[in-house]
Amino acid sequence: MIFTEIPLGGAFLVQPEPHLDERGAFARTWCQREFAAHGLEPVVAQCSSVVSARAGTLRGMHYQCAPHEEAKLVRCVRGSIFEVIIDLRPDSPTFAHHYAVKLSAANRRMLYVPKGFAQGYQTLEHDTEVVYQMSEFYVPACARGVRWNDPAFAIPWPAATRRIISLRDQQYPDFSIRGPIDHPIEHGNALRD
Secondary structure, three states: OEEEEOOOOOOEEEEOOOEEEOOEEEOOOOOHHHHHHOOOOOOOOEEEEEEEOOOOEEEEEEEEOOOOOOOEEEEEEEOEEEEEEEEOOOOOOOOOOEEEEEEEOOOOOEEEEOOOEEEEEEEOOOOEEEEEEEOOOOOHHHEEEOOOOOOOOOOOOOOOOOOEOOHHHHOOOOOOOOOOOOOEOOOOOOOOO
């Protein structure tokens, strides 16, 4: 795997290195040793898959608060997404900065999201599937979020003919850079989205 550091400290684009032969391609998408060698969280506690039927579906911006902060490895295995992360670590030099990248089944890139970041995406194609690996178990009481279109972040989301977004994700309060972010979100069940 090729690890490329991005401008937000601790976050990486990860590119599988395919080995090709007459049968097709083989590529490693996870290696505990390689992740640890780059100083990344080498633990996977849970894996999840999300399928979005329509282009323009927006999920995020989500994170878990302490003591259940989680690192994530995000990969789009069908279709494509506009993936966004926001650095919410108050002591970070890039606090409240965001980074966006296109992840797709075609480019096979993955994004490593460190603890202390919010993460979300918008689908760019119908029938898109995203796979997550998380370093922590999901704890509904620690689920938090910031609003996807909060002007504090100025994220240039792609235009969408119809944007599909949950009411919860639309209703996060304005972000404040003056203190910790601790706005719980309501959950009707114990599943991530």
